[in-house]
Amino acid sequence: MPQPTDFNDRNLSLGLARVSEAAAIACASLIGRGDEKAADQAAVDAMRNQLNKLDIAGVVVIGEGERDEAPMLYIGEEVGTGNGPGVDIALDPLEGTTLTAKDMPNALAVIAMGPRGSMLHAPDVYMDKLAIGPGFRRGVVTLDMSPSERVSALAAAKGCSTNDITVCVLERPRHEEMIAEIRSTGAAIRLITDGDVAGVMHTAEPGKTGIDMYMGSGGAPEGVLAAAALKCMGGQIFGRLLFRNDDEKARAKKAGITHFDRVYTRDDLVTGDVIFAATGVTDGSLVPGIKREVGFVTAETILMRSKTGSVRRMIYRNPVS
Numbered sequence: 001m002p003q004p005t006d007f008n009d010r011n012l013s014l015g016l017a018r019v020s021e022a023a024a025i026a027c028a029s030l031i032g033r034g035d036e037k038a039a040d041q042a043a044v045d046a047m048r049n050q051l052n053k054l055d056i057a058g059v060v061v062i063g064e065g066e067r068d069e070a071p072m073l074y075i076g077e078e079v080g081t082g083n084g085p086g087v088d089i090a091l092d093p094l095e096g097t098t099l100t101a102k103d104m105p106n107a108l109a110v111i112a113m114g115p116r117g118s119m120l121h122a123p124d125v126y127m128d129k130l131a132i133g134p135g136f137r138r139g140v141v142t143l144d145m146s147p148s149e150r151v152s153a154l155a156a157a158k159g160c161s162t163n164d165i166t167v168c169v170l171e172r173p174r175h176e177e178m179i180a181e182i183r184s185t186g187a188a189i190r191l192i193t194d195g196d197v198a199g200v201m202h203t204a205e206p207g208k209t210g211i212d213m214y215m216g217s218g219g220a221p222e223g224v225l226a227a228a229a230l231k232c233m234g235g236q237i238f239g240r241l242l243f244r245n246d247d248e249k250a251r252a253k254k255a256g257i258t259h260f261d262r263v264y265t266r267d268d269l270v271t272g273d274v275i276f277a278a279t280g281v282t283d284g285s286l287v288p289g290i291k292r293e294v295g296f297v298t299a300e301t302i303l304m305r306s307k308t309g310s311v312r313r314m315i316y317r318n319p320v321s
Contacts, residue, residue: 007085007115009275009305015054016113016277017303021316023047023093023109024279024299028290031282032103039100043093043109048072048079051089056080058113061121062090062221075121086116090225096195099282106198106284111277112228118272120224120264123251126242127220131200132213134234143238143263147178147215151185154213162186168199168214175216182215200226201278201286204233209285217242227269228276232304233311239264273307287313295319 026046030039044064051058058080064070067077073091080087089111094100096107112119130143132154140157141150155162163186169175171191182189190211192199196218202211223239230237240263243249249260262268279301280287291298297320303312 007087007273009113009273009307012054012056012085012087012113013275013277013303013305016111016275017279017301017314019047019050019054020109020111020277020279021299021301022050023111024281024290024301025297025318027094027100027109027281028292028297031100031107031290034101036097036101040094040097044072047091047093047109047111051079052081054080055084056113057082057084057086058089059087059116060091061088061119062092062224064093065124087113088116088119089113090119090221090228092197092222092225094281095197095222095225096281098194103282104193105282106192106195106286107281107289108195108198108284108287109279109281110197110225110229112225112270112274113276114228114270114274115272118270118274119228120269121255121257122220122224122269123241123248123255123257125220125248125251126217126244127223127239128217128242129196129200129223129226129237129239130213130215131203131226131230131237132235133203133206136236138236141213141236143240147181148185150213150215151182151187155187158212163188165212166190166210168192168202168211169216170194170196170199170218172216178216197222197226197229198278198284198286200237201229201233204230204235205286211285223264224269227266228274228306229278229304230266231270231274231306232276232309234309235266237266237269239269270306273305275306276304278302
């Protein structure tokens, strides 16, 4: 009997949850052990193994790096059995390798899947990002605004004081001026050391996470993954690629990008319906981390579909020897 070739997101979603679960569980024994590379490799191996069990003709469009840099889950790698729909896959087997090695909050195993051609093939360069949660008119904040203008505009839209706004920012020297300007408005800042996919996702549930806005520069591939999450959860994200040299521009051209100053919206970064799964590795605001007990390991996954807006939280408890 021939396999269906359309993107059946409902049937594929549970399989995707198993993929992120496998990656998270694989590096559970390495949490807090100080070995980033070993944790990342364990997650990569497990995610690839589980992906290849799915009946898809998948292509990794956001992965571990270019083919010459990453032996597995590299950009362009084909995954799945080949018997099924053609899909784009964006993944980060361990988003927060340093967080995992140091047992710090918000390390995740994340993966998104959509129909072929539905995700921007973002080069491995920096992206200036700005994200807010759902319920606001489009353009209430923009990348062309200064950081203080963004805070004021969002506060006005929420009907609150700028003192009531909390912004999530990656703690990097390049953000020092932006951090000072944000604080000049009276807004609070939650600094994170790594994991800006989770940082952006926090804006979609401000009541739970306490985060109203995300801003700052980080990896462009992570911007696509974050956009996939917001496509399901609701919210806005804007991104502009940042280039440090001609080599990075050449990398972008190779990915089919010619307009270097373009501002991408959420629906530019992810053009079609997607499914998204994230499993907690360490405890975080979005999802708890892996729990190891005598004889058992427990993982929690958030599984989302943009077509329906459905969000499932799934707990997986598995015996271990």
